Amino acid sequence: MSGATLEAYLASFTARGDDLAAEVATVVQRLVMAALEVRKLVNQGALGATFNGTSGGSNTDGDLQKDLDVLCDDLFLSCVQGAPVACYASEELENPVLLDPNARLAVAIDPLDGSSNIDNNVTIGTIFSVLPAAKGPDVDPSQSFLQPGNRQLAAGFFLYGPQTALVLSLGTGTEIFVFSSRLGCFVEACKSISIPDRTSEFAINMSNYRHWEESIRLYVDDCLAGSEGPREREFNMRWIASLVAEAYRILVRGGIYLYPADGRKGYGQGRLRLVYEANPIAFIIENAGGAATTSVTRILDLVPENLHQRVPLVFGSRREVARVARYHVDPNMIGERAPLFGKRGLFRA
Ligand SMILES: O=P(O)(O)OC[C@H]1O[C@](O)(COP(=O)(O)O)[C@@H](O)[C@@H]1O
Ligand SMILES: [Mg+2]
Numbered sequence: 003m004s005g006a007t008l009e010a011y012l013a014s015f016t017a018r019g020d021d022l023a024a025e026v027a028t029v030v031q032r033l034v035m036a037a038l039e040v041r042k043l044v045n046q047g048a049l050g051a052t053f054n055g056t057s058g059g060s061n062t063d064g065d066l067q068k069d070l071d072v073l074c075d076d077l078f079l080s081c082v083q084g085a086p087v088a089c090y091a092s093e094e095l096e097n098p099v100l101l102d103p104n105a106r107l108a109v110a111i112d113p114l115d116g117s118s119n120i121d122n123n124v125t126i127g128t129i130f131s132v133l134p135a136a137k138g139p140d141v142d143p144s145q146s147f148l149q150p151g152n153r154q155l156a157a158g159f160f161l162y163g164p165q166t167a168l169v170l171s172l173g174t175g176t177e178i179f180v181f182s183s184r185l186g187c188f189v190e191a192c193k194s195i196s197i198p199d200r201t202s203e204f205a206i207n208m209s210n211y212r213h214w215e216e217s218i219r220l221y222v223d224d225c226l227a228g229s230e231g232p233r234e235r236e237f238n239m240r241w242i243a244s245l246v247a248e249a250y251r252i253l254v255r256g257g258i259y260l261y262p263a264d265g266r267k268g269y270g271q272g273r274l275r276l277v278y279e280a281n282p283i284a285f286i287i288e289n290a291g292g293a294a295t296t297s298v299t300r301i302l303d304l305v306p307e308n309l310h311q312r313v314p315l316v317f318g319s320r321r322e323v324a325r326v327a328r329y330h331v332d333p334n335m336i337g338e339r340a341p342l343f344g345k346r347g348l349f350r351a
């Protein structure tokens with residue numbers, strides 16, 4: 003463990019950069035303040051007054067909002083109000099909130115990710131993306147969030163699990179900080195993460211198998227066939243149903259995560275949201291040497307059409323993500339299997 007505090011890390015980033023870098027650092031510090039409040043709420047679990055209830059409302063995607071989703075959103079919004087932030091967008095709000103029209107940054111946030119796990123005492127988190135704010139007379143705050151993810155200045159996520167952690171990328175490299183109760187601050191635990199290129203571990207919600215398109219089914223079939231299939235090795239599977247927890251695991255030991263489009267109503271573009279889920283995760287993963295795509299197209303090159311747009315998401319170890327793309331575009335992937343692994347046709351019968 004290298005031991006630098008987050009504060010020292012941000013100070014050195016600010017010293018190397020310009021005024022904008024200092025503003026980004028301030029935003030991160032404000033988000034940390036809110037995250038530490040969320041941590042307290044999460045730690046109380048069912049003992050907390052707000053924990054189990056539902057607010058009765060629903061967000062823009064029609065998901066039932068848990069009290070904690072809404073409470074977290076309020077906490078993050080009020081914390082960025084003291085920061086140089088022009089506008090704030092959240093999974094829980096239909097439209098962005100205009101804060102300071104003269105400020106230069108925009109923040110998009112998923113205040114509580116993995117919220118189906120709230121009651122289960124399983125790791126959940128907060129995902130954030132920092133963008134340059136769109137400028138110009140009468141500019142609509144939505145414009146700030148319709149920029150491709152490659153324009154992000156910073157992205158990160160907090161993890162409320164056995165450890166409270168912050169995964170942060172300020173554009174070069176991705177670092178992991180863990181909250182030290184003894185010191186009362188985040189301390190760097192892993193410097194310049196490097197995701198292994200190869201993996202034998204995949205994460206996908208297998209219960210959707212019958213709804214996927216053929217290329218995803220073929221990819222997963224080949225993993226499941228293990229040493230008897232074309233991959234000629236055994237694969238392991240994980241599904242936590244918490245994007246932040248899956249991303250953390252992949253940063254630490256490699257792997258691949260897939261939430262593809264599927265045939266269910268409302269899942270034609272997958273489940274995850276481009277602006278405040280896929281983009282920040284893609285930024286973090288790429289800056290750790292991994293890759294993130296829709297299966298074929300780089301996530302960070304997509305131009306969002308609207309704030310709450312969904313997108314199919316595949317990310318993780320670079321070679322594995324590239325392999326998923328080949329199942330979509332390379333007819334030889336099927337040819338490669340047929341002569342050697344003819345019996346696998348039986349699996350598909
Ligand atoms: O329940 P499913 O369909 O497996 O989806 C799980 C995925 O949905 C999410 O919970 C979506 O995020 P929210 O909890 O912010 O809506 C991801 O964290 C997770 O990977
Ligand atoms: Mg989420």
Ligand SMILES: [Mg+2]
Binds near residue numbers: 071093115
């Ligand atoms: Mg959420």
